[in-house]
Amino acid sequence: MLTDNLGRRFYYLRLSVTDVCNFRCSYCLPNGYQPTDESPHLSSAESATVVRAFAGLGTEKVRLTGGEPSLRADLPEIIAAASDTPGIRRVAVTSNGYKLPRVIDDWRDAGLDQLNISIDTLDRREFADFTGHDCLPKVLEGIDLARDLGVKVKVNAVLLADGAERRLQAFLHWLRDNPVTLRFIELMRTGDNRNYFASNHLRGETIERQLLREGWQLLPRDRDAGPAREYRHPDYRGRIGLITPYSEDFCDSCNRLRISAQGRLHLCLFADQGMDLYDIIRSGDSDAVAERVRELIGHKEPSHYLQQEEVGATRNLAMLGG
Structure with missing residues (x-):
């Protein structure tokens, strides 16, 4: 099992297949x-x-x-290869x-x-x-089709911040009859959105306190x-999740690592730099890739340091998929 110096175990790989996106979201790529x-x-x-390589290290x-992954025409091939890998559940x-x-x-298939699926508002x-x-x-429509397929x-x-209560009420109405999990993600500062963050950031704990008052109950993780x-x-068929990266203990339970579309290992979304693995990956030797990742995991920091307004090399979230 891949474990860092703080005893955190990594079961989860976020693999970016492209940094290209066709949307112009105001907080990411306005x-x-x-x-x-x-780089290729x-x-x-x-x-x-x-x-x-990651499956051999215990990733599940x-x-x-x-x-946007759907911009890759070969995405079904990438999905199939991952699904067929022993150890990946x-x-x-x-x-x-x-x-x-x-x-x-x-x-x-x-x-x-x-x-x-990213939907920041239900207002068309x-x-x-x-x-x-x-x-x-x-x-x-696509969400309904996906659910029908299991x-x-x-x-x-x-x-x-602006319009948060209005959007929350619309989402709550939607969740009464839709068995999906809606996850509210706290806006994170990146290299490109300093001013936007300053005027739009809303702490997730604000929403969490409201949900608890209204009878929502925390589930095991x-x-x-x-x-x-x-x-x-x-009273709701759907569930609500909260991702609050500015909470003090957010990084204590970190269980995920990231590989960029260019083959760089990012030990944290907000690391100062990615560690280039492309040449080893290109060789096709998954054991060599795994060994290099095992060597590098000791460099993982205890925190992302967002509270100290450090954002590392992350210019925008499309770079690594958030």
Whole structure:
């Protein structure tokens, strides 16, 4: 089992397959995608080498992220390779849902178990303003199709101060009859969004206190789960999760590592730099990749230091998939 110097065990790999995104979300890429790294993206075969390496280190869950993963035409091949890897129990994709109705059948046939879709508001006009695309009905249609296929669906919503209560009430109404998990994610500061963060950051604990007052109950956390604290309520078919990176103990239970689309190991989303593994990955030797990761894990810091306003090399969340 891959373990760092603080005894944290890593069951969960977040593998970015592209840093390209077709949305222009106000907190991430308000001016759209601007290429900044000319390094080649990992091929599907190279991605499979990464997954085999991490499976050999005890990883049980793989999440394919971006940018926007659906922009990779070979994503079903990458999903299938991860699903077929011995030791991997769960394969997930995080997507903006733009192509979901067209691609979900292929993803499920390839072995997809779980899907996270980013929806920051259920108001169609506001969604178009946030993302640059008037496609909310299509995204919601894709979620219904995924659920019909037996894919476990979660929805990610970034907490933004202006209009937060209005959006919360709309989501609560939606969750009464929809058996999905909605995860509110506290806005994180990156290198490119300093001013936006200052005017839009809302602490997740504010929402959490409100949910507790209204009878929501905390659920146990799976060991390969992400960082969300999930809550249920007997009157709702859906659940609510909260991801609060500015809480003091957020990093204590870290169980995930990241590989960028360019083959760099990021021990933390907000690390100062990624550690280049591309040449080892390209060799196809998963044992060599695993050994190098084992050597580097000792450099993982105790914290992301967001409270100290350090954001490392993360210019925007599309770089590594958040």
